[in-house]
Amino acid sequence: MTAESAPARRRTGPGLVSRVGIVVVGIGFVFPFLWMFATSLKPSLEVLSSGGSLLGSRVEWSNYSAVWTATPFARILLNSFLVAAGGALLAVTVSLLSAYAFARLRFRYRDRLFLVFLGTLVLPQEILVIPLYIMASRAEMVNTYAALILPFAFGAFGAFMLRQFLLTLPRDYEEAARIDGAGQLRILLHVIAPLLRAPLAIVGAFLFIEYWNSFLWPLIIIYDQEMATLPLGLQMFSGERGTDWGPLMAAATLAVIPSLLIVVAMQKQLAHGVNLGGFGGR
Incomplete structure (x- = not known):
């Protein structure tokens, strides 16, 4: 039982590390797009003053309409x-x-x-x-x-x-x-x-x-x-x-x-x- 489980653990270990690494790299690629989308919903005056917060004081959907009018x-x-x-x-x-x-x-x-x-x-x-x-x-x-x-x-x-x-x-x-x-x-x-x-x-x-x-x-x-x-x-x-x-x-x-x-x-x-x-x- 122990002899059979040892190779399985050896196979699972590198696989788990690979999956965790893939998830971390994926988050690193996705996060800038998430930040960009969250910033697009902030009031313009709060973009630089909100610190590390993803959310502003309100959701500003008018930014998207402003794109077409400005x-x-x-x-x-x-x-x-x-x-x-x-x-x-x-x-x-x-x-x-x-x-x-x-x-x-x-x-x-x-x-x-x-x-x-x-x-x-x-x-x-x-x-x-x-x-x-x-x-x-x-x-x-x-x-x-x-x-x-x-x-x-x-x-x-x-x-x-x-x-x-x-x-x-x-x-x-x-x-x-x-x-x-x-x-x-x-x-x-x-x-x-x-x-x-x-x-x-x-x-x-x-x-x-x-x-x-x-x-x-x-x-x-x-x-x-x-x-x-x-x-x-x-x-x-x-x-x-x-x-x-x-x-x-x-x-x-x-x-x-x-x-x-x-x-x-x-x-x-x-x-x-x-x-x-x-x-x-x-």
């Missing part, structure tokens, strides 16, 4: 959705084409060019904004949706992820399609793309969130309030007279909801995609 929030939401959806769609298309070229096509210096392509991931956005702004200005694209979408739709992140997935796929289907007379484009669209449906959705989700949260580039390229995206819209609650914390937190809470919904809906696919995309294939 700023063109509906227009800002529409702008963010159009930019994030359009940018993600274009970036996924470009990433699929790039991944197929680097994984399946044979051409000189392919692997070296891919390493150079990956090297662009280490370049901070602050280095790129000046030349990008100059090019956008010469192309008369400043303060347009095209300027918000195009410059960062040709990054290496999506191409790298999809290439890793492609390297794990057998070539049998492609060879069969090639024997039937299919060209490269037809193979890509009718054979490869259906097999990569889940990875394409994962990469699209990552890119959508990246566009949704982008702040520096829209801050530089947009000067009209009607073209502002959500990160710029949040900045409108801060001015010379100070920051209106209640409506600001309410707007931030609304801005986070789409990203949270995407992550919750695709959590299994995202975890699987990160593991397989990072370590699958060679």
